[in-house]
Amino acid sequence: MDNNGHKDRKFVTALARGLDVLKSFGAGDRFLGNNQIAERTGLAKSTVSRLTYTLCEKGYLEYAEEPNKYRLSSSVFSLGYASLAQMDVRRIARPLMQALAEHTQASVNLGIRDQLNMVYIDTYRNASTYAVQLNVGSEICISTTSMGRAYLAALEKEKRQELMEKIRQSDKANWSRINEGIERALSEYRERGYCLSLGDWRPESHAVAVPLVPEKGSEIMVFSCSGAAFQLSAKVFEEDIGPRLVNLVGNVKTVLRYQ
Numbered sequence: 001m002d003n004n005g006h007k008d009r010k011f012v013t014a015l016a017r018g019l020d021v022l023k024s025f026g027a028g029d030r031f032l033g034n035n036q037i038a039e040r041t042g043l044a045k046s047t048v049s050r051l052t053y054t055l056c057e058k059g060y061l062e063y064a065e066e067p068n069k070y071r072l073s074s075s076v077f078s079l080g081y082a083s084l085a086q087m088d089v090r091r092i093a094r095p096l097m098q099a100l101a102e103h104t105q106a107s108v109n110l111g112i113r114d115q116l117n118m119v120y121i122d123t124y125r126n127a128s129t130y131a132v133q134l135n136v137g138s139e140i141c142i143s144t145t146s147m148g149r150a151y152l153a154a155l156e157k158e159k160r161q162e163l164m165e166k167i168r169q170s171d172k173a174n175w176s177r178i179n180e181g182i183e184r185a186l187s188e189y190r191e192r193g194y195c196l197s198l199g200d201w202r203p204e205s206h207a208v209a210v211p212l213v214p215e216k217g218s219e220i221m222v223f224s225c226s227g228a229a230f231q232l233s234a235k236v237f238e239e240d241i242g243p244r245l246v247n248l249v250g251n252v253k254t255v256l257r258y259q
Contacts, residue, residue: 106227
């Protein structure tokens with residue numbers, strides 16, 4: 001067993017730690033120092049120092065003397081864009097997402113799961129949108145967002161229970177409230193085909209989401225539409241935006257079927 005508790009002999013701990021260092025950079029982080037990386041990863045500072053040095057040598061990090069910190073290099077972005085370029089869903093959905101954003105004056109987003117978060121891989125918003133301004137690469141929690149709840153709704157029961165247990169372990173103090181919201185969203189999905197989050201993630205934000213369930217074993221993607229609560233009421237999301245988003249996902253799925 002290694003220091004991380006892995007029994008699999010094929011598991012390369014050093015590689016895993018290096019990836020953890022890269023993942024410690026968030027969408028809003030231009031620079032991070034070794035102390036910040038150590039705090040976010042839980043690794044010893046001496047270990048982080050060796051890893052950041054190696055990642056710089058391999059071209060995945062760049063060191064800046066001012067402010068004596070590191071930033072992600074273009075090599076990391078190239079990997080990400082190469083992955084995104086293979087996603088036909090983004091290409092197909094773009095005009096539909098843009099049209100819905102114009103109609104709703106809200107933000108229309110596409111996301112995938114990363115651990116206990118959902119990550120934006122595409123987003124469109126109208127110039128007059130008052131919603132929380134999130135961009136590609138932004139992360140939001142699974143537990144209280146419409147996007148996260150829609151992801152849970154699309155999972156097979158056993159996998160959903162496993163993920164919900166991880167969520168419970170990560171936030172035991174708020175689990176009762178979180179679980180209530182998830183169960184409500186699962187019911188909404190069964191009845192209407194979409195999941196809502198009306199002020200659950202942030203009081204000022206309303207959102208609805210619909211999962212795109214793959215037919216050929218690909219990962220689940222989720223479309224969402226979010227806007228300011230004062231601008232877009234719960235009724236608008238339930239009676240207009242939600243059904244439109246269900247229709248959008250249905251159209252994307254139809255096109256993918258004939259690719």
